[in-house]
Structures are given as C-alpha cells and as structure tokens.
Amino acid sequence: MTVIKGLARAEQIYQDREKRAKELKAEGKKIAGYLCCYPPLEIMTSLGYMPIRIMGEMDEPLTEADTYLPTVMCAFYRSVLDVAMKGRYDYLDAFIGAHACDGAERVSYVWRSYLKSPCSFYLDIPHTNHAAAIEFFKKQLFYLKEELEKTAGKKATAAMIKEAVTLHNKQRSLVRQLYELNKQDPPLVSGSEMLQVMIAIMCIPPEEGNVLLEEVIEEVKGRAEGPKKKKGRILIWGSLIDNIAFTKLIEDCGLNIVIDDTAIGTRSFWIDVDETEDPFDGLAIRYLDKIVCPRTFRDTKNTRMEDLDNRFSYLKKMIKDWNVNGVYMNIIRNCDIHGYEISEVRDYFEEMGLPVLVIEQDYSTTALEPLRTRFQAFAESIN
Amino acid sequence: MIFAGIDIGSTITKVVIKQEEEIRAIIIQPTGAEHRRLAHEVIKKALNNADVTFDQIDFIVATGYGRINVPFADAQVSEITCHMRGVSWLFPNVRTVIDIGGQDCKGIKVVNGKIRNFIMNDKCAAGTGRFLEVISETLGLKLEDIGEISLRSNDPAGISKTCTIFAEQEILLRLSEGVSIEDILAGLHKALAGRIYSMVGKIKIEKDVVITGGGAKNIGLCKYLEKRIGFSMLTPPEPLITGALGASIIAQEMVTKAGEEKLAHIKKERKLEAVTFFDEAD
Amino acid sequence: MGDKKKKKSSAKTLQTAREAGNFGKKILASARTAAEEGKPIAWSMVDWWLGGTIAKAMGVELCYPENYGAFCASVRRAEPYLDYAESDGIPNTTCGYARNCIGYTRRLQENNFVIPQDAPGGGMPKPLFLLACGAVCDARYKWFQSLGRYMNVPVWTLEFPQTGVAEYYLAGNKEENIKFMVQELREFVSFLEKLLGKKMDWDNLSERLDTIFKTHQLAHEVDILRKSVPSPAVNTDFWALMIPHLYLPDDPEALEFYKRVYEEVKYKVDNKIGAIPNEKYRMAFSELPPWHTLGLFDEFAEKHGIAFVIESWNYHAPSPLPESEREGITDPLELIARYSYHKFNESAPTAKKYCMDPTIFTAPYLKWVEEYKVDGLFCHPLMSCRPATYTLMHLRNLLMEKFKVPSVVVEGDIVDLRVFNEEEAHAKIDAFIETMDYYREIRRKEGFGW
Known part of the structure; x- marks a missing residue:
C-alpha cells in the first residue's frame, strides 16, 4: 500500500476536512472547534484537545443561515453558521467562539443558543493592545483553560502549556520555511497548493501537521513541475480565502500568488509565541498584540506617516522580500474591519508603486466566474 | 496587414x-x-x-x-x-474612461496609454444600461429618447433609489403624484449619474474623461454626469x-x-x- | 402636487418629544461656539456614558457623528456625503453614519476645515481628538481610524468588554471586566491630561455622574410608565426624547426637561390617554430606526391602530445601578465603569433563564414582550449596520418559540434611504395585522397573559 504524502496528502485532507478529526474522535480523542486565529491553540493542545479551525463552505448554497442571520451580514460567517446548522460540526466536544470581529462575536452567540457542545466558551478579545487589555486577555485565556479542563478530565500545568508552545512554534517555523520557497521566481508552491496545506494543518493534530509540512517542503524543493513563471507575482491582502476554486481562478489569469496577509495563511502562523516564564504572558501578547489584523486598534502616532507605518510596514517588507509586483485586496462582502481599511491600505500599496485590485466578493464559488475579467485585466496591467 | x-x-x-x-x-x-x-x-x-x-x-x-x-x-x-487601448488611440490624452455597458459599468484610469487602475460593478443592474432600459419600458418610451426628454425638465423629481426594482416603484409613485415625465426622467438620470460618479470616483476622475458604451449615447446621462464631475467629457464618434x-x-x-x-x-x-x-x- | 407629497417626518405624540429636538441643535451649536472660542472639541461615539462624561468634565465639548448622521438623514441631506465617502473607496455596505461622517470630513478638509456653508444643521467643527468606542460595533473605532486620511488628529478607543452569558457568571469574571474598564478609563484620563495640558476635575466629574443618575432614573421611570395600556408614548416620541438622555444626561437642563417628560407621561397614564387615539396593536421595534422616514409610524398608527410601545434597546437608560454595586465606591471611574457595564449586562439573568446568548440587543426583548404586552415585533435589518442587525433573526425565533409573538421583517437603513422601500413596508404591515390576530388567539389558548 502506498502512503499518500506531502502535497497529495494535503489535498486529501483539504477535500475532506473533518475526516481526521472524526477518526481521532472515534479513537477517544476530544476535538475543539474554534473561530478565527485568536483562540490559542496551545491551550487546546495541552489539554489533549485536537484544535480544528471552523470554516464555511463556498460551494454550499446557503439554505439554513437565513433563519438565524440576516442577509446583510458577513458572507463568510453566514456560511459558517449555515454548515454548522446542517450538522457539520455536531461532533465537536468543545466550541470556542471568539470576539475576533463583530461577525465572529455574534455568530458565536447565535451558535451557542442553538448548538450545544459539551464545552462551550466565548472568548472576549479586547480591541486595543494596551497593557491593561493584554492583562485582561490573559485572564480570559485562563478562564478558557479552566472551562476546557472541566471536560478534558485533566488540568493543564505550565509545563504542559510550554510544551504545546514549543510544538506550535515549530509549526509556525515550518510554515515560514515553506513560504520562503516562494521568494524565488517562479515560486515553488502555487497559491492553491499553499492554501491546501494551510487548511490541512488546521484540520489535523499539530504533530501530524508538522510531519506534513516537512514532507511538503522536501517535495517541492526537489520537484521539476512547479508553478510556471508568470507576469504577476502577487500578494493577497484581506480576511481569508478557504477554497482553491478562488486561488485557481486567480492563477489561471496569469498571476502567481507568492505571499499573503490573510487569516488562513500567514496571519495564523507568522509570529511565534514567546517562551515566557508564565506561558500565559507569551500567549496573551502573541495572540492579542502580535497577530496583525485590522480588528485590533493601534493607538495613533504623532504623524500620519508614522501611524501608517506602525500599522502596515510589515507589508512593505513582504512586498520587498517576495518581490511582489501586484496586490489583490480580497474583501468578503460586509466585512467592516477590512472595509474601513480599504482606502488606507490601497493607498499605502500604491505609494509603493504597486498596481492594486480591490474586489468585494460574495463568498460563493458560483459568483466567481464574473471576476475572471478583472483578474485578467489586472494581469494585463502588470508590467 | x-x-x-x-x-x-x-x-x-x-x-x-x-x-x-x-x-x-x-x-x-x-x-x-x-x-x-x-x-x-x-x-x-x-x-x-x-x-x-x-x-x-x-x-x-x-x-x-x-x-x-x-x-x-x-x-x-x-x-x-x-477599451483602454481603443480610447487611447482615439484620444491620446485620455486619463479616465467611463464605460456604461448593458450589464456593467466600468471606470478605467489610464496613464500614458497603460492601465493604472480600474473598477467595475456587476452586482446588480443599478448604474448600468439595463437600468435605463427598464425605466424606458416602465414609462413606455424608446430608450434612445429618454435622455433627450430628461433635458426638458427644470425641476428634476426627487428619485432616491438606484436599485432598479425600487426605482420602478418610485416612478409609479411619482406618476401617481402627478409629476411630469420630464421631471421623473431628469430625476432618474441624476440619480444614475450620482451612482456612476461615486463608483468611478474610487479611481479618481481626471481629465481627459472619455465616455463610451451605450450610456454615452444618452445625452441626458452625459449632461448629469458632467455636472457631477465638474467638467465636460469627450465622446468617441461611435462609442460602442x-x-x-x-x-x-x-x-x-x-x-x-x-x-x-x-x-x-x-x-x-x-x-x-x-x-x-x-x-x-x- | 406638493400637497400630495407624503410627510416624511413624524408628528410625535408628546409635547416634550416635539421640544427634544432642541437638544440636538444645542449639541452642535455649543460645539461651534466652543470652537470659535478656541476651546477643545472632540467627536465622540455613543459610548453609554463611559468616556464622554470624563471628557466633558475636562472641559471638552462633544459632538456625535452618529447623531449627526441621523440628523442629516432626517432632513434628507445625507446622500451627497454617502456618495462622497463611497467615491474614496469606502464600500457602500459600511455604516451609513460612518459614510455620512467620512464624506463630511472629506468636504471639511477640502474647505480647509472651515465648516461648509451648506452643512446640514450648521455642521460639526474640526475636532482636537476622536473618541472611539469598542462597544457593540467594530465600525465605531475603524471609522474614526480611517478619518486619518483627512485630518491628523489622535483617536482614542475606549475598551468596552463584551461578555457572553455563561462567561458573565464565571466566578470573578465580572470584576475582571470592571477592573479592566477602570484601568482603561484611567489611561484615557492620562491621555486627556497630556493632550489638554491640564488636570482632571474630579469634583466636576462626580457632579456630572450624579446628574446622569438622576436624569436616567426619570428616563427609566418613563419607560416603566410606558407599560400601561393604552401606551402613553410611542417609538417616535422616544427617538426624540432619547437625545437628552443619551447625549446630555449630565446636563442640568436635561434633568429639568426629564421632570417635564415624566409629568406629561404620568398625566397621560393617570387619565388613560393613549398616545394614539385607537390603540389596537402593541408592537416592539428592533433596533435602529429609519431616520429618513419616521412619518411611516404615524401612518401605521392611523391606518391600523398600531402603537409602538418599546424599541431600540441600545438607546434606553438602564435601571438604576443597584445599591450593592454603588456601596463604598468612591472612585468615580469605577462608578462609571460599573454603570456602563450594568447597562450592557442587566438582562443577563433573562438570557440565562432562556439558555440563550447574547444579552445585548436580544435578552431585553424577552423581558419586554411580556411586560409591555407586545403583539408583534418589527424587525428592521439595516443594509449598512450589521451590529444592530446580526441578532434580529435570532430574536424573532426566540420570541416565537418562547412567547408566540410573531415578527415582520422590513429591510431598510438608518441613513441610506436609497435602500428603503416604503410601499413594501406598508404592504408587509397590512398583511402582518392578520398574523398578530392569529397569534393573540394562540397566546390566549396557551395561557399567556396577553
């Protein structure tokens, strides 16, 4: 029997995202589903929970969501609740909602009102990175740990959490290594492959994810048939893409996706957790302050330029290091936190001389085809 | 060749x-x-x-x-x-192209014959030629006449909707209130111009502006759009x-x-x- | 033709409600006067008395862009600002108040920060800083941050934790929330002291707090009086009356005004005078109103005898802070934190009772339908305001499941009248009357009290 490894394995997991979780559950392992990139994985892992990222489904027509959520809200979170109400996440032992944004917050509330998991926790997340906010967030993480402990049947010691930090930091380091390979031209990993790997490692235990990442890195380093050289080397900015139909459409139009600043991508993995004496310090700082997402307000600086750099200079570095020549700003319709940022980020990229394409999309694969012309024209406009 | x-x-x-x-x-x-x-x-x-x-x-x-x-x-x-190449060939100094087609509406920013930026709407019929088609059907008029008629108004009716369906209902309401066809059409063209302006404005409208597509043939729309933009636009001999x-x-x-x-x-x-x-x- | 045109604004049923609009004008006028005199001005979000009171105690005059958006909409002057914001890249799905403000600020900047002559209501002067708030809605800090494109003024974001129902009851968590709020308020005081170059006037703050509690006590008593049948006041009265208690409760004039409101409402209750002449149906309204078309509710009253007896949870003054929470607290910042947190979480026991989340925007209505004998809920999902819309469908499910109270959904917007369809609203309400009759019968059979 041949063992499926590397990219093929990632694709397999991507196609059937809950499969591994359900297998492990059958073996007695507990599964914790969480929203967005803010609930610390280390706490779940240390208590023997396998963390799985809750996602929507672009291919699935919304049939249940309208009963619970109005049409004007975030298309992604509508889909999340839609598939959840259809039973996709019924097997979860713990549901961890989060105040990542209004959409995540309110969906957490509505979810909990109808779907009752043995353990259910709503993680409040402050809006600023002030010292008091980090302290408060740390306390909330402590409550999360205590709630999970009730159903885990064990207590998480500092040593156990530190061990989980090391494990997840290793994953982060491997993800960064993989992205590094896209600095070359053509990149070694296509945007669609990268997305499959990112989703895969969010749906299997971190140990297995690390093995998968190592396999993928080895595989793509040695392969001849990687992505072709294309005119565009683009960065995707925005909340998230979780379906390769989207990345394939983009890459069909003469663009290579070489790097991203999205929540199912670098935002979830870019920064390590510091190995602090009290592990909750490292966790609170990393998850509240170091993850860069427009949902966290950063105090205004003295000048406009300082303020923009304080918020966006990491993008400048990504553009330079990955030799990016175009930016696609992906806005899921009705996303407030990214919506207000459009003009600011667009101008910031344009100041760097980069062509920028902004699309507000509806999080539905059936609505993708009309976007082809825009990506094509965008590719034609890149020099 | x-x-x-x-x-x-x-x-x-x-x-x-x-x-x-x-x-x-x-x-x-x-x-x-x-x-x-x-x-x-x-x-x-x-x-x-x-x-x-x-x-x-x-x-x-x-x-x-x-x-x-x-x-x-x-x-x-x-x-x-x-579109950008065609317009640049006809008008080498063009900076902004506004194309109002049957199902969509585009704005293209041009610098030295190259695309600098563009924007497109296709979410709904508002802001497109389809909007005008539906309106002319509702009023029982010919599509090619409505622009001309709208210019006869001195008092454009207040039309707040650019959603095609809502606008249809609003027209019927205004008609029942006794508002004249000229004033209604003027209001509609004004509303449509506002919608197109705010969309294309995202790529910053600069001179020379060239308008193309079926919308360019509607003199009323062009007039109200020019009013919003603040200067006149150029039209190709055959905008289609x-x-x-x-x-x-x-x-x-x-x-x-x-x-x-x-x-x-x-x-x-x-x-x-x-x-x-x-x-x-x- | 002119006489055939429908009236868009509401006539209101209370004399005091008709006068309340003056407070809105007063806010803008005082800010402009202060600006002329070189005094500090800030633009502030509604923050449920958390930070605004502190700023005022430091001599800062506040104007409220959310209120300004509602005002521009009510005089139907918002569209040009919405357009102008959208043309700078702000999606047309973002908050109507925000787009109105962003468009306005863009104009203000282009006019070298001299208020344009044609600004509705005389306009808002350039602020020294922007006071954002994390409560309820992401837009309310992202929008102020995005104004950085037009003016270089600092933004302060007030933290306002949002607690889940189960988490509210976790041992010690409520105190953690309060502690966090107090720490952040202290930070805000330092920010102000540095910016203004002067010290906090603590006595002034305590005085203001005292006035707030008194004004709100009256506002809350008015809310209780509204439980009477027939209802002595309706939603359109409330949406006018709320201006003094939401924005100026620390103003002695507002307190005096509320004494008169109380008298007027009390008189009507004592004499069984209904707000509308022939009250047949009692409805609740959730959540934010169509400011541009408030006259609609007068039409519903006239046509069907519908009295809107309770509405807009977020605009209401809370019940007084329990003695147990006030006892021994000398730090006004802690008192403020406790009070604002109380506003948001006072319905937690109701939420717990019905095993649901969230407390905000939802649980209060579960109490209200019984107390106010509500026959139906008017849900107003907003095209541009998600936070006040997210839980509406959830709320309508709960009201049906727990109380057999039906609801009608009419989509619209707070500011953007381009997306509101009056005719559709009428058609839906026409049909909803029968639904309310039907469920009245069901409730009677099932032994509900109304």
Whole structure:
C-alpha cells in the first residue's frame, strides 16, 4: 500500500476536512472547534484537545443561515453558521467562539443558543493592545483553560502549556520555511497548493501537521513541475480565502500568488509565541498584540506617516522580500474591519508603486466566474 | 496587414476590421444566446463590408464577456484592456474612461496609454444600461429618447433609489403624484449619474474623461454626469466600438511584437470553415 | 402636487418629544461656539456614558457623528456625503453614519476645515481628538481610524468588554471586566491630561455622574410608565426624547426637561390617554430606526391602530445601578465603569433563564414582550449596520418559540434611504395585522397573559 504524502496528502485532507478529526474522535480523542486565529491553540493542545479551525463552505448554497442571520451580514460567517446548522460540526466536544470581529462575536452567540457542545466558551478579545487589555486577555485565556479542563478530565500545568508552545512554534517555523520557497521566481508552491496545506494543518493534530509540512517542503524543493513563471507575482491582502476554486481562478489569469496577509495563511502562523516564564504572558501578547489584523486598534502616532507605518510596514517588507509586483485586496462582502481599511491600505500599496485590485466578493464559488475579467485585466496591467 | 477585433458584449456584439491606420469595417449588432454561431455571422458580415477574405486577416483578438467563445480568434484579451487601448488611440490624452455597458459599468484610469487602475460593478443592474432600459419600458418610451426628454425638465423629481426594482416603484409613485415625465426622467438620470460618479470616483476622475458604451449615447446621462464631475467629457464618434477597436489595435501590436516570421507560431490553426459548429449547435 | 407629497417626518405624540429636538441643535451649536472660542472639541461615539462624561468634565465639548448622521438623514441631506465617502473607496455596505461622517470630513478638509456653508444643521467643527468606542460595533473605532486620511488628529478607543452569558457568571469574571474598564478609563484620563495640558476635575466629574443618575432614573421611570395600556408614548416620541438622555444626561437642563417628560407621561397614564387615539396593536421595534422616514409610524398608527410601545434597546437608560454595586465606591471611574457595564449586562439573568446568548440587543426583548404586552415585533435589518442587525433573526425565533409573538421583517437603513422601500413596508404591515390576530388567539389558548 502506498502512503499518500506531502502535497497529495494535503489535498486529501483539504477535500475532506473533518475526516481526521472524526477518526481521532472515534479513537477517544476530544476535538475543539474554534473561530478565527485568536483562540490559542496551545491551550487546546495541552489539554489533549485536537484544535480544528471552523470554516464555511463556498460551494454550499446557503439554505439554513437565513433563519438565524440576516442577509446583510458577513458572507463568510453566514456560511459558517449555515454548515454548522446542517450538522457539520455536531461532533465537536468543545466550541470556542471568539470576539475576533463583530461577525465572529455574534455568530458565536447565535451558535451557542442553538448548538450545544459539551464545552462551550466565548472568548472576549479586547480591541486595543494596551497593557491593561493584554492583562485582561490573559485572564480570559485562563478562564478558557479552566472551562476546557472541566471536560478534558485533566488540568493543564505550565509545563504542559510550554510544551504545546514549543510544538506550535515549530509549526509556525515550518510554515515560514515553506513560504520562503516562494521568494524565488517562479515560486515553488502555487497559491492553491499553499492554501491546501494551510487548511490541512488546521484540520489535523499539530504533530501530524508538522510531519506534513516537512514532507511538503522536501517535495517541492526537489520537484521539476512547479508553478510556471508568470507576469504577476502577487500578494493577497484581506480576511481569508478557504477554497482553491478562488486561488485557481486567480492563477489561471496569469498571476502567481507568492505571499499573503490573510487569516488562513500567514496571519495564523507568522509570529511565534514567546517562551515566557508564565506561558500565559507569551500567549496573551502573541495572540492579542502580535497577530496583525485590522480588528485590533493601534493607538495613533504623532504623524500620519508614522501611524501608517506602525500599522502596515510589515507589508512593505513582504512586498520587498517576495518581490511582489501586484496586490489583490480580497474583501468578503460586509466585512467592516477590512472595509474601513480599504482606502488606507490601497493607498499605502500604491505609494509603493504597486498596481492594486480591490474586489468585494460574495463568498460563493458560483459568483466567481464574473471576476475572471478583472483578474485578467489586472494581469494585463502588470508590467 | 489587416487585423480584426471582435467584442462580444452582454447585449451587443461589435467587430472592427482595421488595416494599418484605416478602419475598413465596423459591425454592430445584438448578441444572441449562442455566441459562437453569432461570432461567425458577424465576422462574415464584417469581411463582406471590408471586402477582404478571412485568410487575408493577419490576426484576430476577441474581447468582451463572450470572448472565450470565439473559436477562430488568435488571442483573447479582457475588455478592460481593449477599451483602454481603443480610447487611447482615439484620444491620446485620455486619463479616465467611463464605460456604461448593458450589464456593467466600468471606470478605467489610464496613464500614458497603460492601465493604472480600474473598477467595475456587476452586482446588480443599478448604474448600468439595463437600468435605463427598464425605466424606458416602465414609462413606455424608446430608450434612445429618454435622455433627450430628461433635458426638458427644470425641476428634476426627487428619485432616491438606484436599485432598479425600487426605482420602478418610485416612478409609479411619482406618476401617481402627478409629476411630469420630464421631471421623473431628469430625476432618474441624476440619480444614475450620482451612482456612476461615486463608483468611478474610487479611481479618481481626471481629465481627459472619455465616455463610451451605450450610456454615452444618452445625452441626458452625459449632461448629469458632467455636472457631477465638474467638467465636460469627450465622446468617441461611435462609442460602442472602442472595445473592438482596441482589440484590433492589440492584434496589430501582438504581430509587431512577435515579428512577421513568428506570426505563424502565434496564429492558431484557424480556418473559416472551422466555423462549422452549426452542426454542433443543431 | 406638493400637497400630495407624503410627510416624511413624524408628528410625535408628546409635547416634550416635539421640544427634544432642541437638544440636538444645542449639541452642535455649543460645539461651534466652543470652537470659535478656541476651546477643545472632540467627536465622540455613543459610548453609554463611559468616556464622554470624563471628557466633558475636562472641559471638552462633544459632538456625535452618529447623531449627526441621523440628523442629516432626517432632513434628507445625507446622500451627497454617502456618495462622497463611497467615491474614496469606502464600500457602500459600511455604516451609513460612518459614510455620512467620512464624506463630511472629506468636504471639511477640502474647505480647509472651515465648516461648509451648506452643512446640514450648521455642521460639526474640526475636532482636537476622536473618541472611539469598542462597544457593540467594530465600525465605531475603524471609522474614526480611517478619518486619518483627512485630518491628523489622535483617536482614542475606549475598551468596552463584551461578555457572553455563561462567561458573565464565571466566578470573578465580572470584576475582571470592571477592573479592566477602570484601568482603561484611567489611561484615557492620562491621555486627556497630556493632550489638554491640564488636570482632571474630579469634583466636576462626580457632579456630572450624579446628574446622569438622576436624569436616567426619570428616563427609566418613563419607560416603566410606558407599560400601561393604552401606551402613553410611542417609538417616535422616544427617538426624540432619547437625545437628552443619551447625549446630555449630565446636563442640568436635561434633568429639568426629564421632570417635564415624566409629568406629561404620568398625566397621560393617570387619565388613560393613549398616545394614539385607537390603540389596537402593541408592537416592539428592533433596533435602529429609519431616520429618513419616521412619518411611516404615524401612518401605521392611523391606518391600523398600531402603537409602538418599546424599541431600540441600545438607546434606553438602564435601571438604576443597584445599591450593592454603588456601596463604598468612591472612585468615580469605577462608578462609571460599573454603570456602563450594568447597562450592557442587566438582562443577563433573562438570557440565562432562556439558555440563550447574547444579552445585548436580544435578552431585553424577552423581558419586554411580556411586560409591555407586545403583539408583534418589527424587525428592521439595516443594509449598512450589521451590529444592530446580526441578532434580529435570532430574536424573532426566540420570541416565537418562547412567547408566540410573531415578527415582520422590513429591510431598510438608518441613513441610506436609497435602500428603503416604503410601499413594501406598508404592504408587509397590512398583511402582518392578520398574523398578530392569529397569534393573540394562540397566546390566549396557551395561557399567556396577553
């Protein structure tokens, strides 16, 4: 029997995202589903929970969501609740909602009102990175740990959490290594492959994810048939893409996706957790302050330029290091936190001389085809 | 050398046949449901008008939303790039193109004949030619007349809706209140101009502004749009063909870039009889 | 033709409600006067008395862009600002108040920060800083941050934790929330002291707090009086009356005004005078109103005898802070934190009772339908305001499941009248009357009290 490894394995997991979780559950392992990139994985892992990222489904027509959520809200979170109400996440032992944004917050509330998991926790997340906010967030993480402990049947010691930090930091380091390979031209990993790997490692235990990442890195380093050289080397900015139909459409139009600043991508993995004496310090700082997402307000600086750099200079570095020549700003319709940022980020990229394409999309694969012309024209406009 | 550009839009198909700097033929006709069948017919008609044979055409570029369904085209280029090229050829100083088509509305920012930025709406009929079509149907008027009529108003009615369905209802309401057709049309054109302005404004409207597409033929819309923008716009002699014209220019550029001897490599196997999918369609 | 035109604004049923609009004008006028005198001005979000009171105690005059958006909409002057914001890249799905403000600020900047002559209501002067708030809605800090494109003024974001129902009851968590709020308020005081170059006037703050509690006590008593049948006041009265208690409760004039409101409402209750002449149906409204078309509710009253007896949870003054929470607290910042947190979480026991989340925007209505004998809920999902819309469908499910109270959904917007369809609203309400009759019968059979 041949063992499926590397990219093929990632694709397999991507196609059937809950499969591994359900297998492990059958073996007695507990599964914790969480929203967005803010609930610390280390706490779940240390208590023997396998963390799985809750996602929507672009291919699935919304049939249940309208009963619970109005049409004007975030298309992604509508889909999340839609598939959840259809039973996709019924097997979860713990549901961890989060105040990542209004959409995540309110969906957490509505979810909990109808779907009752043995353990259910709503993680409040402050809006600023002030010292008091980090302290408060740390306390909330402590409550999360205590709630999970009730159903885990064990207590998480500092040593156990530190061990989980090391494990997840290793994953982060491997993800960064993989992205590094896209600095070359053509990149070694296509945007669609990268997305499959990112989703895969969010749906299997971190140990297995690390093995998968190592396999993928080895595989793509040695392969001849990687992505072709294309005119565009683009960065995707925005909340998230979780379906390769989207990345394939983009890459069909003469663009290579070489790097991203999205929540199912670098935002979830870019920064390590510091190995602090009290592990909750490292966790609170990393998850509240170091993850860069427009949902966290950063105090205004003295000048406009300082303020923009304080918020966006990491993008400048990504553009330079990955030799990016175009930016696609992906806005899921009705996303407030990214919506207000459009003009600011667009101008910031344009100041760097980069062509920028902004699309507000509806999080539905059936609505993708009309976007082809825009990506094509965008590719034609890149020099 | 002779080049052809074919633009299969959502409602109208256009063909331009061009020889060096001279336009040999222009065809404009409604798009049918079966693009390929139509594509064959229109190109035949255009060849006839230009008095050339299919083999004499050196390169064909297809554009428009039906572009992938043109089996005898040598290359496909997006309509955004084609419009920009067509307009730049006609107006070398153009900075902003506003294209109001049947199903969508585009704004293109041009710097030195290159696309700097663009924006497009296709979410709903608001802000497109379809909006005006529905309105003229509701009022029982001809589409080509409504712009003219709207200019007779001294007191545009307050129309707040640009959603096509809501606007229809609002028109009926205004009619029942006894508001005149001129004033209603003026209000509608004003509302539509506002909608287009705020969309295209995202790419910053700068002089020279050229308006193309079916919307350019509506004098009322142009007037209200100019009022919002604050200066006048330029209109091509035939605003519908800038996409096809651009496609024919790009065809020429592709050949120049490749060199004539390499042309054979670029050119795909294509023959006129290749368009025998009449059987296939039947 | 003119006489055929429908009236868009509401006539209101209370004399005091008709006068309340003056407070809105007063806010803008005082800010402009202060600006002329060189005094500090800030633009502030509604923050449920958390930070605004502190700023005022430091001598800062506040104007409220959310209120300004509602005002521009009510005089139907918002569209040009919405357009102008959208043309700078702000999606047309973002908050109507925000787009109104962003468009306005863009104009202000282009006019070198001299208020344009044609600004509705005389306009808002350029602020020294922007006071954002994290409560309820992401837009309310992202929008102020995005104004950085037009003016270089600092933004302060007030933290306002949002607690889940189960988490509210976790041992010690409520105190953690309060502690966090107090720490952040202290930070805000430092920010102000540095910016203004002067010290906090603590006595002034305590005085203001005292006035707030008194004004709100009256506002809350008015809310209780509204439980009477027939209802002495309706939603359109409340949406006018709320201006003094939401924005100026620390103003002695507002307190005096509320004494008169109380008298007027009390008189009507004592004499069984209904707000509308022939009250047949009692409805609740959630959540934010169509400011541009408030006259609609007068039409519903006239046509069907519908009295909107309770509405807009977020605009209401809370019940007084329990003695147990006030006892021994000398730090005014802690008192403020406790009070604002109380506003948001006072319905937690109701939420717990019905095993649901969230407390905000939802649980209060579960109490209200019984107390106010509500026959139906008017849900107003907003095209541009998600936070006040997210839980509406959830709320309508709960009201049906727990109380057999039906609801009608009419989509619209707070500011953007381009997306509101009056005719559709009428058609839906016409049909909803029968639904309310039907469920009245069901409730009677099932032994509900109304």
